[in-house]
Amino acid sequence: MKALVYHGPGLRSWEDVPDPELQADGDVIVKISSSTICGTDLHILKGDVPAVTDGRILGHEGVGTVVKKGAGVTTVAVGDRVLVSCITSCARCRFCKEGRYGLCIGGGGWILGHLIDGLQAEYARVPFADTSVYKVPEELSDEQVLFLADILPTAYEVGVIAGGVQTGDTVAVVGAGPIGLAAIMTAKLMTPGTIVAIDLAESRLRRALAFGADITIDNSSADAVAKVMELTGGLGADVAIEAVGVPETFELCTELIRPGGRVANVGVHGHPATLHLETLWIRDVTITMGLVDTNTTPRLLKLIADGRLDPLPFATHRYPLSSVMTAYDTFAAAAETDALKVVLEAEPVLLDAPEPEALAGVAG
Ligand SMILES: NC(=O)c1ccc[n+]([C@@H]2O[C@H](COP(=O)([O-])OP(=O)(O)OC[C@H]3O[C@@H](n4cnc5c(N)ncnc54)[C@H](O)[C@@H]3O)[C@@H](O)[C@H]2O)c1
Numbered sequence: 001m002k003a004l005v006y007h008g009p010g011l012r013s014w015e016d017v018p019d020p021e022l023q024a025d026g027d028v029i030v031k032i033s034s035s036t037i038c039g040t041d042l043h044i045l046k047g048d049v050p051a052v053t054d055g056r057i058l059g060h061e062g063v064g065t066v067v068k069k070g071a072g073v074t075t076v077a078v079g080d081r082v083l084v085s086c087i088t089s090c091a092r093c094r095f096c097k098e099g100r101y102g103l104c105i106g107g108g109g110w111i112l113g114h115l116i117d118g119l120q121a122e123y124a125r126v127p128f129a130d131t132s133v134y135k136v137p138e139e140l141s142d143e144q145v146l147f148l149a150d151i152l153p154t155a156y157e158v159g160v161i162a163g164g165v166q167t168g169d170t171v172a173v174v175g176a177g178p179i180g181l182a183a184i185m186t187a188k189l190m191t192p193g194t195i196v197a198i199d200l201a202e203s204r205l206r207r208a209l210a211f212g213a214d215i216t217i218d219n220s221s222a223d224a225v226a227k228v229m230e231l232t233g234g235l236g237a238d239v240a241i242e243a244v245g246v247p248e249t250f251e252l253c254t255e256l257i258r259p260g261g262r263v264a265n266v267g268v269h270g271h272p273a274t275l276h277l278e279t280l281w282i283r284d285v286t287i288t289m290g291l292v293d294t295n296t297t298p299r300l301l302k303l304i305a306d307g308r309l310d311p312l313p314f315a316t317h318r319y320p321l322s323s324v325m326t327a328y329d330t331f332a333a334a335a336e337t338d339a340l341k342v343v344l345e346a347e348p349v350l351l352d353a354p355e356p357e358a359l360a361g362v363a364g
Pocket residue numbers: 038039040043150154158174175176177178179180198199200201204219243244245246248249265266267268269290291292334
């Protein structure tokens with residue numbers, strides 16, 4: 001089969017690799033029909049995630065059809081279309097029993113495209129299938145469920161739920177990339193009062209309005225703290241969601257927050273940030289952080305099936321899976337291409353496949 005293989009910092013290629021085989025009774029082999037690229041894949045390509053080694057197939061978001069299953073798999077059958085989540089769950093360890101699959105110590109957690117081969121491939125092996133893949137309702141397209149593999153549960157769990165967003169709250173979302181936008185989308189499920197989106201890029205702020213933000217602040221020219229204070233009568237936001245992953249934005253979140261407020265850090269940080277305990281201690285601020293567990297995936301899937309949540313606006317570009325190299329370039333140049341999520345579609349092989357450019361298009 002073909003797959004997108006990591007060969008060390010800056011190096012990736014779409015190349016021939018051996019087909020994956022069942023290795024344990026709980027495994028399934030999935031023929032990938034849709035996959036996508038995450039900001040974390042770009043972190044890996046920068047060399048920021050040393051656990052990913054030369055030869056690893058990348059990708060931790062996918063939808064596909066089960067083509068083989070191990071003897072122990074009972075909840076999915078060959079032929080089932082399934083969502084493969086970024087997090088797998090052994091279901092047996094103490095953390096999985098608490099629903100904290102991201103912390104799995106039984107062989108699951110974030111393993112796909114990290115510790116084992118991932119989903120930017122024609123086929124993939126998924127361990128612990130019974131507790132790690134989700135059957136896709138027939139009426140939903142791949143694209144409607146694909147973003148449940150990562151960005152929607154991440155933003156909802158690590159941002160909105162951990163941040164304790166309540167009805168009527170002023171929620172400041174710092175960073176309006178796919179994660180920040182998904183935080184805006186899922187914060188709205190809680191009927192907040194005002195959602196303030198803060199970003200440096202005008203294009204991202206425009207998107208934030210389209211995704212449901214009420215107010216935007218351009219952090220490159222405006223004083224975000226002063227603006228939020230003005231909006232909240234000098235108190236600060238009830239919840240600040242950090243969706244960038246750099247020290248400045250974490251520190252900004254702690255400055256935006258009202259006394260007794262909550263900072264939910266979603267960003268993946270590569271450098272230390274300063275925690276100003278000398279000013280924060282007396283303000284009863286709560287700070288949370290974490291890796292997504294994906295324990296809300298069934299709930300979010302139901303909301304999509306019920307028409308209460310529409311993830312399609314995240315899909316700004318589409319490429320055949322075989323054009324994944326070009327898709328990475330488009331995704332990595334989001335400032336120029338305005339890309340949010342780039343969908344990789346593995347259609348049955350066409351004899352006269354159109355050029356990737358002909359398929360790429362910006363929606364919305
Ligand atoms: N915790 C988890 O489980 C988890 C899961 C997935 C992704 N993440 C992380 O979430 C973060 C966001 O992901 P993404 O895909 O949306 O990233 P992204 O790079 O697409 O978006 C980040 C946004 O932040 C903006 N930004 C940069 N500097 C800023 C500043 N100083 N002030 C305001 N805005 C600024 C950028 O313009 C961009 O729009 C990343 O760090 C990613 O690794 C965490």
